[in-house]
Amino acid sequence: MSFVRIIVLALATAFLAACGGGGQTLTLASATPTPTTSAASSTAASSAPAAGTALACTAPAQPIVELTEGPYYKANPPQNAALRTAGVAGTPLTLTGYVVSKSCQPIANAKLDFWQADGNGNYDNSGYTLRGWQLTTASGAYRLETVIPGLYPGRTEHIHFKVTVNGTTYTSQLFFPGVSQNEGDSIYSSQMLVKLNTNTSPATATFTFVVNVA
Ligand SMILES: [Fe+2]
Structure with missing residues (x-):
């Protein structure tokens, strides 16, 4: 009987290890965007x-x-950070980063409004x-x-955004590296390129929004 218990224990231990009981390497992928309220998003996303x-x-x-x-x-969009819904065309992308001041101080409760x-x-x-x-x-x-947004006539791949801090709104666009249409787009700015990794699923990108406050 004790031999059976040892086998069961060994199997249970192996199962937990395989499921990532430690879990730390999966933190980013397992974090769920929860933009419903500022309190909820700070709790959930602060570690994400x-x-x-x-x-x-x-x-x-x-x-x-x-x-x-x-x-x-389009005015009055919803509060929503999970824009990718079922059936939406395009390569899945997770974009993460921070809003900071010129002195690199992170800014809490900055409003980021995306459309694409x-x-x-x-x-x-x-x-x-x-x-x-x-x-x-x-x-x-x-x-x-x-x-990842697609091309439309006259434009390279881009994500529009408005970032609002202390009542001031800054409007701009993010771009993607390696897109041949970038150079032919009169709005394109190389300073607004995300860092992109397409070797993951979803693809991942990062961008730091620096706003014009000290
Ligand atoms: Fe656009």
Whole structure:
């Protein structure tokens, strides 16, 4: 009988190990975006971006380059950081990072409002698919679940955003490295490139939003 118990114990131990009982290497992937309230998102997300995204910032940091809002912004989007819903075309992408000041101080409760085309280059202009805002956590972190946007005539791949800090809103766009259409896009700015890793699923990208405050 004792031999049977030993076997059972050994199997249980092996199962827990295989499931990542330690779990720490999976923290980023297992973290769920919870943008429903600022309190909830600070609790859930404070550990999420920190696990996979170190704060990359050297003071004095260069503020984001402000770029045109474009024609497709839609007022009153929902508070939502999980923009990638079932059936949305495009390569899944998790974008993480921080909102910081020029002195690299993380900014809590900064409002980040994202909108973008799907993987086929189409905006949802009748609803709010791939549109939503979130607040940064107590550590200034954000996390966006989305897709890599597609091309549409005249434009390279880009994600629009507005970041609001202390009542001031900065509007611009994020771009993706290695896209041949970047150089032919008159709005493109190399200072607004995300760091992209497409060897994961979802693909991952990081960007630090530096706002023009001390
Ligand atoms: Fe656009």
